[in-house]
Amino acid sequence: MTNVQMAIFTLMCAALSVVANLIQGVALEPSLVGIAVLLAIVLGGVIIYKLIYKLTGWKGLPTVAYICTLGTIVTVPDFLPCAAFVGSAASKVSFLGLCTPILAYAGLAVGKDMEMFKKLGWKIVVVGLFVFCGTFVGSAVIAELVLRSMAK
Amino acid sequence: MEMVSKALRNWKIHALALVILVIAEFIGNIAFSIGPAKVVLIPMLYAFVLGALCGVFKLVNMEDMEQTSSLVGVTFFLLMARYGTLVGPSFWKVVHSAPALLLQEFGNLGTILLGVPVAVALGLGRATVGAAFSIARESSLALVGERYGMDSPEGIGVMGVYVTGTLFGTLFCGFMSSIIASTISWFSPEALAMACGTGSASMMSASLAPLVEMFPDKKDTITAFAATSNMISGLDGVYMSVFIGLPVTEFLCRVLGVKKESK
Numbered sequence: 001m002t003n004v005q006m007a008i009f010t011l012m013c014a015a016l017s018v019v020a021n022l023i024q025g026v027a028l029e030p031s032l033v034g035i036a037v038l039l040a041i042v043l044g045g046v047i048i049y050k051l052i053y054k055l056t057g058w059k060g061l062p063t064v065a066y067i068c069t070l071g072t073i074v075t076v077p078d079f080l081p082c083a084a085f086v087g088s089a090a091s092k093v094s095f096l097g098l099c100t101p102i103l104a105y106a107g108l109a110v111g112k113d114m115e116m117f118k119k120l121g122w123k124i125v126v127v128g129l130f131v132f133c134g135t136f137v138g139s140a141v142i143a144e145l146v147l148r149s150m151a152k
Numbered sequence: 153m154e155m156v157s158k159a160l161r162n163w164k165i166h167a168l169a170l171v172i173l174v175i176a177e178f179i180g181n182i183a184f185s186i187g188p189a190k191v192v193l194i195p196m197l198y199a200f201v202l203g204a205l206c207g208v209f210k211l212v213n214m215e216d217m218e219q220t221s222s223l224v225g226v227t228f229f230l231l232m233a234r235y236g237t238l239v240g241p242s243f244w245k246v247v248h249s250a251p252a253l254l255l256q257e258f259g260n261l262g263t264i265l266l267g268v269p270v271a272v273a274l275g276l277g278r279a280t281v282g283a284a285f286s287i288a289r290e291s292s293l294a295l296v297g298e299r300y301g302m303d304s305p306e307g308i309g310v311m312g313v314y315v316t317g318t319l320f321g322t323l324f325c326g327f328m329s330s331i332i333a334s335t336i337s338w339f340s341p342e343a344l345a346m347a348c349g350t351g352s353a354s355m356m357s358a359s360l361a362p363l364v365e366m367f368p369d370k371k372d373t374i375t376a377f378a379a380t381s382n383m384i385s386g387l388d389g390v391y392m393s394v395f396i397g398l399p400v401t402e403f404l405c406r407v408l409g410v411k412k413e414s415k
């Protein structure tokens with residue numbers, strides 16, 4: 001995907017998320033300011049990814065890792081001067097509202113995997129569900145045990 | 153790039169995405185109880201179902217679906233920025249709980265402990281290896297593809313769980329976390345929040361939403377924990393799978409008598 005294509009589509013997703021935000025009852029101005037802040041973070045993350053690749057040839061971490069990390073850095077309290085503003089602006093954008101476009105597109109695309117899925121049958125679905133349970137319960141148990149031992 | 157270019161110009165899929173989004177958001181959150189368990193349904197779930205129905209009712213054809221697929225990676229960018237801004241403000245609290253966060257990453261191996269016996273019992277053979285070593289997102293596909301080839305039984309296993317995850321993952325994670333949170337009170341909301349982070353942003357959001365509904369006073373902390381755990385799982389996932397996940401799964405399969413196919 002070229003940079004221009006990435007930019008265009010990101011802006012389209014931003015527009016969709018603003019619509020979702022408005023339906024959820026958030027006013028237009030905070031929604032726009034919030035999404036602008038998030039777009040800036042995305043831009044920063046993508047630039048960092050491309051720079052690291054250009055300077056070192058390393059494509060190790062996916063772009064979203066840089067975007068997320070940058071988003072964290074600019075909102076840690078008292079770390080950078082923009083922290084309070086960015087944190088407050090971004091908080092007006094509902095994170096579930098950002099998920100809805102993702103799943104809308106994913107749902108539209110999923111049909112192409114249906115054929116393969118029918119071939120695999122119900123057994124793999126059962127295994128899959130157990131697999132998701134396994135990771136959730138496994139992590140929850142360890143987390144709970146560690147938190148309790150830390151509290152003592 | 154050709155595909156992406158066509159995809160961007162394909163106004164139909166974008167119009168559909170908008171309509172789906174509007175409908176889903178207007179439906180809003182629906183919370184109800186099934187016995188002791190409280191279930192919360194959220195717009196992103198309806199969006200997925202509505203999108204899939206478009207495929208079923210042939211509103212989108214195969215070409216449309218392939219084009220949409222080429223765009224999906226970028227749809228996550230804004231969400232990831234937002235997650236960063238969720239973690240940042242609670243940063244110091246997260247650092248304090250770092251041991252729990254880091255250690256619960258090993259809980260992702262629960263996929264093996266639960267998945268392998270079930271798969272072997274159902275007679276899946278070598279597909280078990282691909283199916284149960286992790287939760288099967290894109291990086292897992294890449295790993296299996298490289299090590300065993302996508303046409304192998306292992307490849308079929310990982311594709312199967314991947315598609316299951318894509319089709320049902322979000323729905324199931326939402327139900328699962330609601331039910332576990334409301335029926336097993338041994339788990340603190342903080343521990344459950346950490347468990348939500350598996351490396352898949354949509355599954356994490358789906359399992360987080362019910363927790364936020366159930367524990368609104370702890371909303372910021374649990375969201376930060378879930379997002380951080382997800383970030384960490386995303387980063388260590390590949391290494392976990394290569395050094396621990398796959399070897400342990402292979403070992404367990406051998407112990408349970410699964411024979412390697414002779415080529």
